Amino acid sequence: FLFLQTDDFWRDYKRFTESGVQFVREPLEEDYGTVAVFADLYGNRWDLLEPKEKKNAETNTAST
Secondary structure: OEEEEOOOHHHHHHHHHHOOOOEEEEEEEEOOEEEEEEEOOOOOEEEEEEEOOOOOHHHHOOOO
16 A cells, blocks of 8 residues: 555545546544545545644643
8 A cells, every 4th residue: 555644634535526536435434533545546545634643741730
């Protein structure tokens, strides 16, 4: 698989579908983020992915 990471999944999904990109798997909300799979002109499958933000444990601890 090839991955195309985005900071706004729904913006890019809409733009791709309006441009004629054929998605082979519909969007899903997974534990790791929002993802859909599309095929390029050569049959390669790409994951359009917006990862969920990771919470940094260090920012949640108090400074001493």
